[in-house]
Amino acid sequence: MTTDPAAEDASLREVADELAVAGQLPRFLLMYKFAIEELMTKLRILSEEFDFVHQHDPIEHITSRVKRPEAIKEKVHRRGLGTDWVSAAGALDDIAGIRVVCPFVSDVYEVARMLTAQDDVELLRTKDYIASPKANGYRSLHLIVRIPVFLSDRVEKVKVEVQLRTIAMDFWAAVEHKLSYKYRDSVPPDFAGELSAAARTAADLDRRMAALHERIR
Ligand code: 0O2
Numbered sequence: 221m222t223t224d225p226a227a228e229d230a231s232l233r234e235v236a237d238e239l240a241v242a243g244q245l246p247r248f249l250l251m252y253k254f255a256i257e258e259l260m261t262k263l264r265i266l267s268e269e270f271d272f273v274h275q276h277d278p279i280e281h282i283t284s285r286v287k288r289p290e291a292i293k294e295k296v297h298r299r300g301l302g303t304d305w306v307s308a309a310g311a312l313d314d315i316a317g318i319r320v321v322c323p324f325v326s327d328v329y330e331v332a333r334m335l336t337a338q339d340d341v342e343l344l345r346t347k348d349y350i351a352s353p354k355a356n357g358y359r360s361l362h363l364i365v366r367i368p369v370f371l372s373d374r375v376e377k378v379k380v381e382v383q384l385r386t387i388a389m390d391f392w393a394a395v396e397h398k399l400s401y402k403y404r405d406s407v408p409p410d411f412a413g414e415l416s417a418a419a420r421t422a423a424d425l426d427r428r429m430a431a432l433h434e435r436i437r
Pocket of ligand 1: 313314317347354356358362392393394396397
C-alpha cells in the first residue's frame with residue numbers, strides 16, 4: 221500500500237484548514253468518527269468469525285472515542301505544534317481511539333495480527349508495552365493504523381490509535397487512571413511502588429488464566 225506519511229499529514233492539515241475557515245470543524249472530526257466505525261466493523265467481524273471457526277472469541281469488549289476538541293487543543297499546545305490547533309491536529313496520532321479488551325495475552329497479539337494483515341489497514345507504528353511495560357507498570361499493545369475513509373467527494377486516510385489489552389491490564393489501567401487523577405497533587409510516598417506491584421499481580425493473573433485456558437483446551 222501507500223505512501224508518504226508526511227504528505228498524508230499535510231493533506232489532512234489542508235483539509236482541516238479549509239474546514240476551519242468554512243466554520244466546519246465538526247465535519248473535520250467526523251472523519252475520525254467514520255474511521256472508528258470502519259475499524260469497529262472490522263473488529264466485530266474478526267470476533268464473530270474467529271469465534272465460529274475456533275470456538276473462542278478473542279475479544280471481550282471494545283470501546284472507542286473521538287478526542288474532545290479541548291483535549292486536542294491542549295495536546296497541540298503541550299507538544300508545541302503551533303497556535304492553529306485545527307491544522308496541527310492532523311499531526312496527532314490519537315484523535316481517534318479504539319480500545320480492544322481481550323481475555324488472554326495471546327488474543328491481544330492474534331487480534332493485532334489479523335487486523336493489520338488486512339489490505340486497507342496500514343500499520344504506521346507499534347508500541348508494545350506488554351513486552352516492555354512502562355515504569356509505572358502500564359501494559360498494553362498500542363498500534364497506530366491508517367485507513368481510508370470514503371467521503372462524498374474524496375477519500376481521506378485517517379489515523380487511529382488502537383489499544384489492545386487483557387481484562388487484567390484494563391482493570392489496572394482504569395483504576396490507575398482514577399487514582400493518579402485523584403492524587404495528582406499529593407501522591408503518597410508508597411504510591412508508585414504499590415501500583416507497579418499491582419501491575420505485576422495483574423501480569424501474574426494473566427499467566428495463570430492463560431495456563432488454565434491451555435489445560436481446558
Ligand atoms: P486518553 O484519554 O486515554 O486518550 P501521549 O501520552 O499521547 O502524549 P504517546 O507516546 O503518544 O504520548 O502515548 P502512549 O504512551 O502511546 O499512550 C497514550 C495513551 O495510552 C494514553 O492516552 C492512555 O490512554 C494510555 N496510557 C499510556 N500510559 C498510561 C498509563 O501509565 N496509565 C494509563 N491508565 N493509561 C496510559 P491519553 O492521551 O493519556 O488519554
